[in-house]
Amino acid sequence: xxxxxxxxxxxxxxxxxxxxxxxxxxxxxxxxxxxxxxxxxxxxxxxxxxxxxxxxxxxxxxxxxxxxxxxxxxxxxxxxxxxxxxxxxxxxxxxxxxxxxxxxxxxxxxxxxxxxxxxxxxxxxxxxxxxxxxxxxxxxxxxxxxxxxxxxxxxxxxxxxxxxxxxxxxxxxxxxxxxxxxxxxxxxxxxxxxxxxxxxxxxxxxxxxxxxxxxxxxxxxxxxxxxxxxxxxxxxxxxxxxxxxxxxxxxxxxxxxxxxxxxxxxxxxxxxxxxxxxxxxxxxxxxxxxxxxxxxxxxxxxxxxxxxxxxxxxxxxxxxxxxxxxxxxxxxxxxxxxxxxx
Amino acid sequence: xxxxxxxxxxxxxxxxxxxxxxxxxxxxxxxxxxxxxxxxxxxxxxxxxxxxxxxxxxxxxxxxxxxxxxxxxxxxxxxxxxxxxxxxxxxxxxxxxxxxxxxxxxxxxxxxxxxxxxxxxxxxxxxxxxxxxxxxxxxxxxxxxxxxxxxxxxxxxxxxxxxxxxxxxxxxxxxxxxxxxxxxxxxxxxxxxxxxxxxxxxxxxxxxxxxxxxxxxxxxxxxxxxxxxxxxxxxxxxxxxxxxxxxxxxxxxxxxxxxxxxxxxxxxxxxxxxxxxxxxxxxxxxxxxxxxxxxxxxxxxxxxxxxxxxxxxxxxxxxxxxxxxxxxxxxxxxxxxxxxxx
Numbered sequence: 202x203x204x205x206x207x208x209x210x211x212x213x214x215x216x217x218x219x220x221x222x223x224x225x226x227x228x229x230x231x232x233x234x235x236x237x238x239x240x241x242x243x244x245x246x247x248x249x250x251x252x253x254x255x256x257x258x259x260x261x262x263x264x265x266x267x268x269x270x271x272x273x274x275x276x277x278x279x280x281x282x283x284x285x286x287x288x289x290x291x292x293x294x295x296x297x298x299x300x301x302x303x304x305x306x307x308x309x310x311x312x313x314x315x316x317x318x319x320x321x322x323x324x325x326x327x328x329x330x331x332x333x334x335x336x337x338x339x340x341x342x343x344x345x346x347x348x349x350x351x352x353x354x355x356x357x358x359x360x361x362x363x364x365x366x367x368x369x370x371x372x373x374x375x376x377x378x379x380x381x382x383x384x385x386x387x388x389x390x391x392x393x394x395x396x397x398x399x400x401x402x403x404x405x406x407x408x409x410x411x412x413x414x415x416x417x418x419x420x421x422x423x424x425x426x427x428x429x430x431x432x433x434x435x436x437x438x439x440x441x442x443x444x445x446x447x448x449x450x451x452x453x454x455x456x457x458x459x460x461x462x463x464x465x466x467x468x469x470x471x472x473x474x475x476x477x478x479x480x481x482x483x484x485x486x487x488x489x490x491x492x493x494x495x496x497x498x499x500x501x502x503x504x505x506x507x508x509x510x511x512x513x514x515x516x517x518x519x520x521x522x523x524x525x526x527x528x529x530x531x532x533x534x535x536x537x538x539x540x541x542x543x
Numbered sequence: 544x545x546x547x548x549x550x551x552x553x554x555x556x557x558x559x560x561x562x563x564x565x566x567x568x569x570x571x572x573x574x575x576x577x578x579x580x581x582x583x584x585x586x587x588x589x590x591x592x593x594x595x596x597x598x599x600x601x602x603x604x605x606x607x608x609x610x611x612x613x614x615x616x617x618x619x620x621x622x623x624x625x626x627x628x629x630x631x632x633x634x635x636x637x638x639x640x641x642x643x644x645x646x647x648x649x650x651x652x653x654x655x656x657x658x659x660x661x662x663x664x665x666x667x668x669x670x671x672x673x674x675x676x677x678x679x680x681x682x683x684x685x686x687x688x689x690x691x692x693x694x695x696x697x698x699x700x701x702x703x704x705x706x707x708x709x710x711x712x713x714x715x716x717x718x719x720x721x722x723x724x725x726x727x728x729x730x731x732x733x734x735x736x737x738x739x740x741x742x743x744x745x746x747x748x749x750x751x752x753x754x755x756x757x758x759x760x761x762x763x764x765x766x767x768x769x770x771x772x773x774x775x776x777x778x779x780x781x782x783x784x785x786x787x788x789x790x791x792x793x794x795x796x797x798x799x800x801x802x803x804x805x806x807x808x809x810x811x812x813x814x815x816x817x818x819x820x821x822x823x824x825x826x827x828x829x830x831x832x833x834x835x836x837x838x839x840x841x842x843x844x845x846x847x848x849x850x851x852x853x854x855x856x857x858x859x860x861x862x863x864x865x866x867x868x869x870x871x872x873x874x875x876x877x878x879x880x881x882x883x884x885x
Contacts, residue, residue: 464810
C-alpha cells in the first residue's frame, strides 16, 4: 500500500495534512497509568482481538506491533511520522495497530486505552473523521467503552472528556510568517477555542513555517460542530496565507530565494535539520506558487517526513552521530531530488 | 579563431594566465601626453601600417579599432578582458591592434606610443614573451624606437625604462588565502622585486582569491633574467598553494562548500559580482581538486571573464542598472552551466 503522505489532498498548497484522533477507554478498567501489568496485557489482547478478530475487511489492512519489539530508531521514526506520541515512543510498554499505508494508527495503552488516529493529505477533516468513526464503531461492537451520559467519553485527562476528539491540521504558512503576523494569529485563534503552534521548531517562528492548528474544546460540543469550527477558521487562515503569497509572487527576491534553496538542497553535503526545514519550506512555497516545477508538493511532504533523524537512522541501519546524520540527510535529499528531476 | 582563454595552459590548477607587455616609443616624437592631435594621428597611422602593411602572415590575424568608435560597454568589456587599460578605455583617443583570438593587443598612444601585450593560458612566460618579441621585432623593422644605449627603451614613466617589459601571472590562491598568509606572502615577494595584488576586489582578501604577481624591475636586468626570476618565485607560490590545497582536500566542509557554491551558481536569480567571484572561486578550487567534474577550468575562466559588467551589458545590448546586471549575470551563468552539464 502506497503511503498516505505520498498523495496530495485538497488545499494542499497550504494544508499539508489533516489528523483526527479519538481517545477511548474501556469500562471498569483503570486508566493505563494505574493498570497492573496483567490488566495492561488483558486490555492489549482485548483491543487487538477486537480489530484483528473482526470480520470487517478493513481489519486485514492492519498490522499489530508491540513497542518493546521496536528499536529506538524505529520508535523515533514512527514518532516523526506522527504514528505515535513521544511519550508512547519513550515508554515502550504499549502496542500499536497500524494500517499498512500508515494513515491509521491505534495506540493501545498510551494515556488512554485507545487512541484512534487517522491522517489524510491536505484538508480533509470529514474524510479523516469518517474513517475514525468507522473504526470507533467497529471497535465499539466488540468492546465496552467507558461512557457517561453527561460527560461523554471518559478520558484520563479532563481536557479530552466529551467527544475525546482532537482534530488538527498541519499548515504551511511561510508568507504569513514573513509578514510577522503569526503571534497575532495565534492570539486570535486561541480566543476561538483553537490553538496554533509551530512544528519542527519552537515558538511562532519555526524554521519550516509549518504549524499545527487544532481544536481545544471537547466537552459540550458535538464532533461535527468542532470539525466545522476548525474548518471555518482554517479556511480563513488559508485565505490569508494565499493573499500574502500573492503579495510575494513575482518578487524576484522570492524567486531567487526559492531557486537558491532548491540549488542548495540538490548539492549540499552537510544539512542540519534546521537548515533543511528552512530550505524545503522555501522550495514548498515555490512549488505552490509555480515558481519551480522540479518538485511536487507530495514529494516535498515525503522529504519533510523522511529527512528526520529517526527515519535517517533507520534507513542507514546504524546509530549516527549528529554530524553523520547531517551528512546522511544531505545525501538522501540529493538522491530524492535527483530522482524527481528525471 | 577560438578565444585564447578557452584553452587550458600549464599549471592551470593555480595559474589562470600569463601576460607579457612591452612598452615602446617612437624616436623623435613626444610621449602621448604631450602630443598634438596631428602627431597623435601620424603615430597611429605609422604603427597601424607597420603591422598591417607588413608581409608577415601574422598581420592577417589582427584587427584595427579606434577607441572613439567603441561604445562605453564595448570599452568596458575590453578592459575587463585585459585587452586595454582602464585609462585607455576612459580616454577614448587611442587605437588598438587586436588579434582575433584576443591573445595579443597592441595599444597605440596609451601612456607610451606602443604597448604590445600578449596573454597565454596557464603559466607560459616563455611562450608569451616569444610572441611579444616576435611582434616587437616585426614592428622594429618598420619603426624607429626611442632607445638609449645606457637606459634601454625609453618610456614615459621611469618605472618602465630598460626592458619596458612587465610580465605578470594571474594566480588563483584560495587555499593560501584561507590560511591567512597572503599579507605575509605579499611582503616576501616585494623583497624579491615582485609585487602581488588582488584582482577583482581590494586588498589581500579579494573575493575570488585571484591575484596578480608581476615583476617590478625593468632597469639593469635582461628580459630573460626578469622572466626567470618571476617564474622561480611563481613556482614556489604554486607549490605552497598546492600544499595548502592538499591540507584542505578530503575535508567534508570544503566539499560541502564547493558543491553549495556550484548549486547556487546553477540556480540563483540574482548574483552580485562579489558573490559570483566568491562562488566561482570555490567551484574552481573544487574543479582543480577533482571534487566536482561538472565544470572545467577553462569553462571557469570563461565565466570569470564574461560575467563582468561590461561583458554582460554588451551581450544584452542595452544599459543595465546594477540590479538588472545582477539578474543578467545570474541568468547568463545558469545558461553557461546548463550547457556544460550536458
